[in-house]
Amino acid sequence: MAEEFASAPHFVGARIPRTEDSRLLRGEAQYLDDIQIPNLLEMAFVRSPYAAARILSVDSSAAWNIPGVRAVFTFADMPFVLPQNGPSPIDQPVLARERVRHAGEAVVAVVAESRYIAEDACEAVHVAYTPEEPVLDMQAAQKDRPRRVHDAAPNVFYHQEYETEGFQAAFDTAPHRLTMTFQTTRQTACSLETRGIIAAADPFSGRMTVYCGTQSPHRLRGDLAEMLQMEEHLLRVIVPEVGGAFGMKAATYPEYLAVVQAARLLRQPVKWTADRVESFLSDVHARDDIHDLEVAFDQRGQIIAVKDHLMADGGAYASYPFSGAIGETSLAAKVITGPYDIAHLSTVIDCTYSNKVPLGAYRGVWGPVASFVQEGMVDRIAQFLHLDAAEVRRTNLVQPNQLPYRNAAGMLYDSGSFTESFEHALAQLDYTRWRATQEQARRVGKYLGIGLSNFVEPTAMASSEAGSIGYESCSVRVEPSGTVTAWLGLGPSGQGHETTMAQVLADQLGVDLEHIVVLHGDTDAAPLGGGTGGSRSGPLGGGAAMQAGRKMRERLDVYAAHMLEAAVEDIAWEHGRAHVRGVYARHVSLRDIARIAYNDVRQIPSGLPIGLEVTERYQPPRPVSFSNGTHAAVVEVNPSTGQVTVLDYVVVNDCGTLINPLIVEGQIHGGVAQGVGAALLESLVYDDSGQLLTTTLMDYLLPSAPLVPRMRIEHLVTPSDGALGVKGMGEGSLIASPAAIAGAVNDALSPWGVSFERLPIAPRDIVTSLGRSSAAPV
Amino acid sequence: MNEVPVTLWVNGQTYAVRVSPRKLLSDVIREDIGLTGTHVGCEHGVCGACTVWVDDRPTRSCLMFAIQAEGHAVTTIEALAQHGQLNVLQQALHEEHGLQCGFCTPGIVMTMEAYLHEHPNPTVDDIRDALSGNLCRCTGYQNIVAGVQKAARVFAQNSSGATSAAGNESTHLSEGGREYV
Numbered sequence: 001m002a003e004e005f006a007s008a009p010h011f012v013g014a015r016i017p018r019t020e021d022s023r024l025l026r027g028e029a030q031y032l033d034d035i036q037i038p039n040l041l042e043m044a045f046v047r048s049p050y051a052a053a054r055i056l057s058v059d060s061s062a063a064w065n066i067p068g069v070r071a072v073f074t075f076a077d078m079p080f081v082l083p084q085n086g087p088s089p090i091d092q093p094v095l096a097r098e099r100v101r102h103a104g105e106a107v108v109a110v111v112a113e114s115r116y117i118a119e120d121a122c123e124a125v126h127v128a129y130t131p132e133e134p135v136l137d138m139q140a141a142q143k144d145r146p147r148r149v150h151d152a153a154p155n156v157f158y159h160q161e162y163e164t165e166g167f168q169a170a171f172d173t174a175p176h177r178l179t180m181t182f183q184t185t186r187q188t189a190c191s192l193e194t195r196g197i198i199a200a201a202d203p204f205s206g207r208m209t210v211y212c213g214t215q216s217p218h219r220l221r222g223d224l225a226e227m228l229q230m231e232e233h234l235l236r237v238i239v240p241e242v243g244g245a246f247g248m249k250a251a252t253y254p255e256y257l258a259v260v261q262a263a264r265l266l267r268q269p270v271k272w273t274a275d276r277v278e279s280f281l282s283d284v285h286a287r288d289d290i291h292d293l294e295v296a297f298d299q300r301g302q303i304i305a306v307k308d309h310l311m312a313d314g315g316a317y318a319s320y321p322f323s324g325a326i327g328e329t330s331l332a333a334k335v336i337t338g339p340y341d342i343a344h345l346s347t348v349i350d351c352t353y354s355n356k357v358p359l360g361a362y363r364g365v366w367g368p369v370a371s372f373v374q375e376g377m378v379d380r381i382a383q384f385l386h387l388d389a390a391e392v393r394r395t396n397l398v399q400p401n402q403l404p405y406r407n408a409a410g411m412l413y414d415s416g417s418f419t420e421s422f423e424h425a426l427a428q429l430d431y432t433r434w435r436a437t438q439e440q441a442r443r444v445g446k447y448l449g450i451g452l453s454n455f456v457e458p459t460a461m462a463s464s465e466a467g468s469i470g471y472e473s474c475s476v477r478v479e480p481s482g483t484v485t486a487w488l489g490l491g492p493s494g495q496g497h498e499t500t501m502a503q504v505l506a507d508q509l510g511v512d513l514e515h516i517v518v519l520h521g522d523t524d525a526a527p528l529g530g531g532t533g534g535s536r537s538g539p540l541g542g543g544a545a546m547q548a549g550r551k552m553r554e555r556l557d558v559y560a561a562h563m564l565e566a567a568v569e570d571i572a573w574e575h576g577r578a579h580v581r582g583v584y585a586r587h588v589s590l591r592d593i594a595r596i597a598y599n600d601v602r603q604i605p606s607g608l609p610i611g612l613e614v615t616e617r618y619q620p621p622r623p624v625s626f627s628n629g630t631h632a633a634v635v636e637v638n639p640s641t642g643q644v645t646v647l648d649y650v651v652v653n654d655c656g657t658l659i660n661p662l663i664v665e666g667q668i669h670g671g672v673a674q675g676v677g678a679a680l681l682e683s684l685v686y687d688d689s690g691q692l693l694t695t696t697l698m699d700y701l702l703p704s705a706p707l708v709p710r711m712r713i714e715h716l717v718t719p720s721d722g723a724l725g726v727k728g729m730g731e732g733s734l735i736a737s738p739a740a741i742a743g744a745v746n747d748a749l750s751p752w753g754v755s756f757e758r759l760p761i762a763p764r765d766i767v768t769s770l771g772r773s774s775a776a777p778v
Numbered sequence: 779m780n781e782v783p784v785t786l787w788v789n790g791q792t793y794a795v796r797v798s799p800r801k802l803l804s805d806v807i808r809e810d811i812g813l814t815g816t817h818v819g820c821e822h823g824v825c826g827a828c829t830v831w832v833d834d835r836p837t838r839s840c841l842m843f844a845i846q847a848e849g850h851a852v853t854t855i856e857a858l859a860q861h862g863q864l865n866v867l868q869q870a871l872h873e874e875h876g877l878q879c880g881f882c883t884p885g886i887v888m889t890m891e892a893y894l895h896e897h898p899n900p901t902v903d904d905i906r907d908a909l910s911g912n913l914c915r916c917t918g919y920q921n922i923v924a925g926v927q928k929a930a931r932v933f934a935q936n937s938s939g940a941t942s943a944a945g946n947e948s949t950h951l952s953e954g955g956r957e958y959v
């Protein structure tokens with residue numbers, strides 16, 4: 001693709017440390033809670049102590065009497081909702097309206113001079129409730145038992161069925177069938193920085209400025225305008241530094257509306273920052289899936305047909321704009337066969353309401369459970385047939401000559417390296433050696449297991465938790481002095497877009513990295529774009545940067561050709577200078593061109609506009625492009641303590657062209673660590689009355705450094721046919737890793753005949769099930 | 779609640795502030811003194827994002843009241859980069875891509891900087907143990923460990939010119955996973 005570049009690509013593909021780092025390392029970056037605005041008031045919420053209750057009365061008189069309290073709001077004061085159209089007709093009120101539907105739902109908002117005072121005042125608000133029976137079990141909820149969460153709608157808010165033609169015959173006539181139920185408990189993104197928002201009238205323009213760590217700045221602006229009935233052009237959203245988001249910060253939340261409305265009503269700046277307990281009670285939860293599965297296969301382990309009932313507990317409301325339950329199930333149903341060639345599929349989806357926190361996006365959305373189901377099913381087949389787990393995978397993998405491949409759900413895998421990545425992973429891991437070691441270890445009473453996980457990762461989709469804008473935008477301006485400023489509509493939270501997008505632009509423009517600055521997350525400056533989510537920023541944002549860069553270069557080429565009296569085709573760029581190809585002595589600098597473009601405009605070559613500014617929008621040629629890869633894990637399980645130690649971890653990843661391998665690897669490391677958490681630690685636990693028991697980091701355990709394995713990563717490159725050949729890759733590592741770890745644990749415990757089908761697998765689960773198991777280890 | 783006068787000594791400067799006795803050291807550093815590099819991730823002592831030094835010892839500023847810091851020397855992340863130049867550990871974390879969103883980073887730098895002063899030749903497992911009180915949701919720790927190893931090597935070279943144990947560990951580990959039986 002060399003002809004796409006001004007000069008040979010120097011920057012795309014290079015391991016370049018990030019431009020973002022310096023301000024972060026020095027502690028100078030400004031996150032939401034670091035922003036200081038004069039007269040800033042703080043908001044705190046009175047949250048429901050019940051999972052389900054009627055609100056009888058709210059008495060806030062004592063709160064008003066506390067010095068420093070400025071306002072106490074209920075729904076009556078801000079009667080706004082997050083609307084739900086489409087399959088789920090139930091709106092989510094900004095503050096609870098008559099009923100509360102999950103523990104932690106915001107009921108009253110207090111605004112005070114400081115957070116300390118606001119919290120004091122919250123304690124002084126008296127809300128009287130009549131508790132109702134909570135709906136907590138998703139399978140009972142499907143039958144509206146014990147009752148409906150919302151009187152106006154059945155609990156099942158999304159139901160879908162799909163079946164390939166000839167499914168039943170294929171299923172019925174298959175030599176073998178197995179039944180299994182896979183489950184993931186509730187988990188959550190748990191970014192280290194909590195959510196927050198500031199709304200402040202801009203004293204210069206009189207408009208409202210909103211600071212918020214959102215993944216989709218333009219969408220949030222649109223949402224606020226629509227829901228609060230404001231004019232969109234009178235709103236400005238600025239995304240400050242964001243301390244992790246992982247899909248969870250893509251949603252528009254009730255608190256956001258409450259803060260903006262409070263700032264309007266009080267005519268004073270207002271801030272809300274969640275404390276950690278509030279995060280657990282109000283950030284969207286994720287996962288919480290059940291898959292009732294039947295699989296039919298032949299004696300070689302070739303899978304013939306899969307039948308899956310997918311269920312997800314959506315919580316009290318469909319999170320806006322992306323219902324996690326629908327995302328978890330409908331996307332899983334489309335890729336539940338993974339990279340395996342399975343002809344027949346039958347899926348039924350049921351998403352239900354419950355009296356729990358709304359379900360939303362968390363990195364990988366549908367993926368961790370789909371991989372867990374798909375790899376678990378392959379392992380169970382291997383066990384049943386006494387075949388090697390790797391062999392059964394080989395039997396089923398989509399072969400290179402089948403690509404592009406349309407899976408049983410109708411999804412087109414545009415390209416990939418399924419067999420290659422699998423074989424490379426086995427070789428990297430030294431699979432045969434570990435199998436031998438496993439045998440030896442068992443003889444001395446040590447239990448090792450190997451887990452294999454092949455994944456597909458649909459990326460760069462038109463619609464994701466970031467919204468449904470199927471393109472990304474980039475504006476580029478060559479400044480009068482010849483340096484370059486670019487703006488994108490992205491909402492990054494640590495992915496390094498300031499570096500990667502500059503790399504793309506640098507190659508397109510033939511300028512050095514330090515002469516480019518990439519800005520994002522300000523709706524006043526950035527062109528309207530979708531935002532960051534669904535692994536779209538690399539392929540779509542990168543595509544927009546490439547296209548804008550190329551457009552700008554075409555204009556610069558005309559200038560250079562004109563000034564150097566050469567043909568446009570003979571112009572080449574390097575280090576911010578254009579020269580006539582092969583004749584370095586004949587050159588002109590970007591600075592010279594910029595001076596003409598802005599200041600000496602009579603010299604502009606005819607046909608070109610004044611100035612050097614372009615805005616381009618990039619829409620990929622396909623609705624989705626698939627990344628793929630293989631994860632392989634070796635673990636040791638201590639049968640008496642249930643402790644799992646990861647001994648080795650290999651990743652083979654194929655996301656097409658890599659813009660910056662250093663950043664890609666960082667994304668993989670982080671995703672695998674989250675996968676270790678998902679497989680072994682992380683669980684949001686509700687008790688029988690609907691109380692969330694895990695509301696601190698002492699109860700909801702995140703993986704710490706000693707638990708996370710050292711990973712070895714190999715890249716394969718099967719380019720997409722989109723811009724630069726880039727595919728997305730933000731989620732694959734968390735899609736594949738829980739399955740790899742869980743598979744390894746199950747493999748280690750195979751002498752007991754124990755196999756876990758529920759995540760996470762905690763030490764307690766292991767000890768208990770080994771104690772119960774009658775099978776004696778070999 | 780009544781405010782009381784407190785004199786704090788932060789990064790070598792004296793600050794006279796009036797704060798409520800219940801106000802956390804983390805909040806006073808961030809709000810009253812205006813040094814927002816110290817982050818708050820949990821406010822209950824688990825994540826380590828709020829780590830500062832109190833008399834050169836890494837301390838969770840969310841677990842201390844500001845009034846308890848009177849008479850002690852407090853050091854925050856802002857004091858580490860001299861004249862805007864990253865220090866050895868900061869530079870190594872940059873080169874090894876040991877940070878993504880950066881929210882955990884100040885706490886990690888404060889923890890590991892102090893650790894390296896006391897343990898100049900850590901093994902990889904030592905580093906992971908020393909990091910265990912600092913949560914990072916983005917990096918999976920691998921590149922943080924690599925950055926700390928690199929910083930340890932630079933320190934060792936600066937002080938003796940000899941190759942450090944950390945250097946050996948890293949060569950060994952980059953070849954593959956852990957040895958077993």
Ligand code: FES
Pocket residue numbers: 817818819820821822823824825826827828829838839840841
């Ligand atoms: S904020 Fe102090 S340990 Fe988390």
Ligand code: FES
Pocket residue numbers: 192243244494877878879880881882883913914915916917
């Ligand atoms: S870099 Fe984001 S939490 Fe560590």
